[in-house]
Amino acid sequence: MEVPILKQGHYLIASIQSALTDADLSQLREALIERVGRFRARGVIVDVTALDVMDSFAVRTLRDIAHMARLRGSETVIVGIQPEVAFAMVQLGLTLKGVSTALDLEEGLAFLDRQMQLRIERGSGRIERG
Amino acid sequence: MADDLLIPIAADVDVVTARQRGRDLAAEAGFSSGDQTVIAAAISEIARNILMYAKRGEVALSLVTNGDRQGVVIVARDQGPGIRDVSRALEDGYSTSGGLGLGLPGARRLMDDFDVSSSVGKGTTVTMKKWRRMNA
Numbered sequence: 001m002e003v004p005i006l007k008q009g010h011y012l013i014a015s016i017q018s019a020l021t022d023a024d025l026s027q028l029r030e031a032l033i034e035r036v037g038r039f040r041a042r043g044v045i046v047d048v049t050a051l052d053v054m055d056s057f058a059v060r061t062l063r064d065i066a067h068m069a070r071l072r073g074s075e076t077v078i079v080g081i082q083p084e085v086a087f088a089m090v091q092l093g094l095t096l097k098g099v100s101t102a103l104d105l106e107e108g109l110a111f112l113d114r115q116m117q118l119r120i121e122r123g124s125g126r127i128e129r130g
Numbered sequence: 131m132a133d134d135l136l137i138p139i140a141a142d143v144d145v146v147t148a149r150q151r152g153r154d155l156a157a158e159a160g161f162s163s164g165d166q167t168v169i170a171a172a173i174s175e176i177a178r179n180i181l182m183y184a185k186r187g188e189v190a191l192s193l194v195t196n197g198d199r200q201g202v203v204i205v206a207r208d209q210g211p212g213i214r215d216v217s218r219a220l221e222d223g224y225s226t227s228g229g230l231g232l233g234l235p236g237a238r239r240l241m242d243d244f245d246v247s248s249s250v251g252k253g254t255t256v257t258m259k260k261w262r263r264m265n266a
Contacts, residue, residue: 021142055178056178057178084164084166087164087167088167
């Protein structure tokens with residue numbers, strides 16, 4: 001099942017709707033990384049609210065997405081990890097080290113906005129005018 | 131055990147089916163949603179191990195009662211290459227697949243009982259259980 005990816009301003013939002021197979025997750029990774037370039041996105045949000053379980057493959061794929069997107073100049077934030085999912089992840093020893101997370105979509109957008117502001121202040125972002 | 135649910139594992143979609151069935155069974159048996167998630171995550175790791183190492187196999191799900199405890203029993207069987215050194219395969223960070231090495235040790239941490247029997251060239255059987263106290 002393909003994950004819809006919406007473009008909102010400078011951000012891409014991938015909203016996972018249902019359980020995903022390993023192939024679906026890999027497909028999401030490829031699609032997001034390609035679209036970061038196509039839409040010149042500065043931020044990526046992956047909304048995992050609908051995921052009722054995250055195993056090692058899912059976590060590794062999310063980490064890969066964040067790291068690959070960063071290499072392409074885009075910040076990623078994972079939003080919506082459910083409490084039970086977080087519990088099971090910790091028990092499994094799965095971490096999202098080096099990956100930003102936020103409570104929900106709203107917090108994720110606010111996080112990216114702050115990141116973009118920081119980039120502009122530091123003068124290191126890809127800034128377009130006009 | 132006539133109530134055994136048997137899920138063949140031969141493709142990644144079967145991993146999803148197995149963990150969803152496991153969650154449903156745990157929910158029916160009255161496990162908390164936290165435990166349901168833990169059980170589903172453990173099944174996911176174990177079923178993926180089957181795909182990775184043996185290509186195909188099966189996951190059997192059932193319920194058992196022991197005194198005032200009820201348990202979900204998950205048996206994952208394959209006729210794959212087997213595990214040469216089971217105790218090493220249960221160590222954190224040990225993996226022959228180049229993966230994260232979380233499969234067996236991770237699943238073991240999630241479950242209450244965990245047993246692996248394997249013989250090289252014949253296959254592997256993982257049996258794991260999660261218990262809950264019945265209040266009735």
